[in-house]
Amino acid sequence: DIIRLMTEAYQELAKERNIELRIETIETISFEFTPDALEKIILNILSNAIKYTQQNGLVAVSAKRSKDGEYVLRIKDTGIGIAEDKIERVFERFHRVDDDSVNQVNGSGIGLALVKSLVESHNGQIKIESSLSKGTEVIISLPIIKEVESCELNTHRNQEIIAMELMNIDVTTDRNEYDDILPATDSSGHPTVLIVEDNHDMLRYIVDSIQSIYTPITARNGEEGYQLAIKEVPDLIISDVMMPKMNGYQTTRALRENPITNHIPIVLLTAKGDRTSRLKGWQEKADDYITKPFDIEELRARLSNLINIRNILKRRFSESAFEPEEKSEQESTKRLSQSNLEDRLHQEESNGLSSIEKNTRQLHEKFIETLNTELDKIYMKSDIVVSDVAQRVNMSERQFSRKLVNVIDMTPSEYIRRFRLEKSKNILRQGKSVTYTALEVGFSSQAYFGRCFKAQYRVTPKQFLRQEMGGDL
Numbered sequence: 237d238i239i240r241l242m243t244e245a246y247q248e249l250a251k252e253r254n255i256e257l258r259i260e261t262i263e264t265i266s267f268e269f270t271p272d273a274l275e276k277i278i279l280n281i282l283s284n285a286i287k288y289t290q291q292n293g294l295v296a297v298s299a300k301r302s303k304d305g306e307y308v309l310r311i312k313d314t315g316i317g318i319a320e321d322k323i324e325r326v327f328e329r330f331h332r333v334d335d336d337s338v339n340q341v342n343g344s345g346i347g348l349a350l351v352k353s354l355v356e357s358h359n360g361q362i363k364i365e366s367s368l369s370k371g372t373e374v375i376i377s378l379p380i381i382k383e384v385e386s387c388e389l390n391t392h393r394n395q396e397i398i399a400m401e402l403m404n405i406d407v408t409t410d411r412n413e414y415d416d417i418l419p420a421t422d423s424s425g426h427p428t429v430l431i432v433e434d435n436h437d438m439l440r441y442i443v444d445s446i447q448s449i450y451t452p453i454t455a456r457n458g459e460e461g462y463q464l465a466i467k468e469v470p471d472l473i474i475s476d477v478m479m480p481k482m483n484g485y486q487t488t489r490a491l492r493e494n495p496i497t498n499h500i501p502i503v504l505l506t507a508k509g510d511r512t513s514r515l516k517g518w519q520e521k522a523d524d525y526i527t528k529p530f531d532i533e534e535l536r537a538r539l540s541n542l543i544n545i546r547n548i549l550k551r552r553f554s555e556s557a558f559e560p561e562e563k564s565e566q567e568s569t570k571r572l573s574q575s576n577l578e579d580r581l582h583q584e585e586s587n588g589l590s591s592i593e594k595n596t597r598q599l600h601e602k603f604i605e606t607l608n609t610e611l612d613k614i615y616m617k618s619d620i621v622v623s624d625v626a627q628r629v630n631m632s633e634r635q636f637s638r639k640l641v642n643v644i645d646m647t648p649s650e651y652i653r654r655f656r657l658e659k660s661k662n663i664l665r666q667g668k669s670v671t672y673t674a675l676e677v678g679f680s681s682q683a684y685f686g687r688c689f690k691a692q693y694r695v696t697p698k699q700f701l702r703q704e705m706g707g708d709l
Contacts, residue, residue: 242278254291263300268382273354289315312373318366327352426451427471432461445532458482469638477506488520501542550645618680622648670697
């Protein structure tokens with residue numbers, strides 16, 4: 237009776253997906269078994285069968301007594317199937333088969349692990365027979381214990397369980413359900429947060445919870461999230477771990493290896509709260525790790541903390557990027573020396589900044605060094621355009637602009653101007669005239685050079701020259 241009731245509960249769902257859900261022979265036997273466990277077993281297997289069966293497919297359910305005196309439940313589908321060498325792994329907790337067709341369907345990777353545990357706790361056995369593109373059959377054998385003629389079924393309780401389980405099934409994988417939560421880029425000035433999450437309800441919940449203070453953009457799997465991060469260069473990324481295409485760890489690793497995105501703070505959001513999983517998140521250089529279920533206020537607080545820490549690092553880096561002045565011309569606009577860097581990192585550690593922030597600063601330094609190396613070749617040209625500089629560091633103009641603002645809180649034009657001004661100080665120290673210096677560092681107008689110099693250093697080029705020469709011109 238329980239098997240028939242659970243199966244009938246899925247009829248409407250199967251019909252919506254143009255799948256035939258067929259109830260074949262179900263032999264009525266009443267024996268001792270935990271009702272909740274049997275319900276969860278059937279609901280999980282039927283859920284998988286329907287999720288992984290295409291339109292016009294078939295899911296068949298049967299159950300009868302075997303010759304060995306066991307009750308054998310079979311749920312067979314004509315779905316996408318599983319490769320033979322991957323069948324055993326589907327019973328591992330949080331494991332999803334790494335296959336493009338499988339990855340089109342949302343899921344947590346918990347279902348079959350739970351089913352196996354429940355079956356074995358009742359001294360039963362479960363096995364899967366499957367072939368790629370042909371379908372899958374799940375066979376569960378249960379010992380018939382304390383068989384009786386009949387028993388009453390609490391249908392009210394079962395209906396509640398069915399409703400709860402069906403509510404949690406994310407049965408729609410069509411892209412359209414995500415379209416309404418992919419806001420266009422706005423001009424609010426709020427930090428942009430990329431949310432990478434394959435569960436629509438969770439995605440909607442996070443978007444609704446943070447959109448008053450952040451500009452959310454969304455992706456439904458790791459691969460899509462990675463591509464969107466490269467295109468948009470967001471201020472922060474929230475990523476689930478168990479996802480299609482690329483999981484959260486793979487996505488984090490790819491983002492950290494890409495110079496366009498390696499500076500972006502990443503929060504991993506997952507149901508996997510065990511020590512091994514958390515350590516793996518840190519090893520991939522995630523900035524934070526939040527376990528589901530989570531308190532939305534805690535999520536907001538952690539996002540705010542990460543944004544604040546990045547702002548602190550930006551200010552510190554902005555202040556130090558062009559120091560120290562007494563270095564040689566080649567070094568004056570490059571990174572801090574390694575000794576100064578170590579001193580600064582030691583100071584940051586004493587102020588409570590973690591090794592992740594230290595690593596972030598090192599990535600920032602590397603990016604600025606690459607940029608300065610390229611600017612050293614062209615800064616004297618008065619017709620520099622941002623797109624040319626971006627191309628030299630292998631980025632689009634948008635990527636370069638977003639990256640620079642996130643790293644040092646300067647626009648490309650501001651940074652190029654500051655770079656030239658730092659170069660001009662070294663030329664003025666050599667006793668060259670203001671006019672010569674302005675042209676030498678790429679300013680087409682001496683007057684404009686003078687205004688920019690005074691705005692930056694609070695003295696005119698001539699005043700600076702007098703100070704450096706120790707007297708009048």
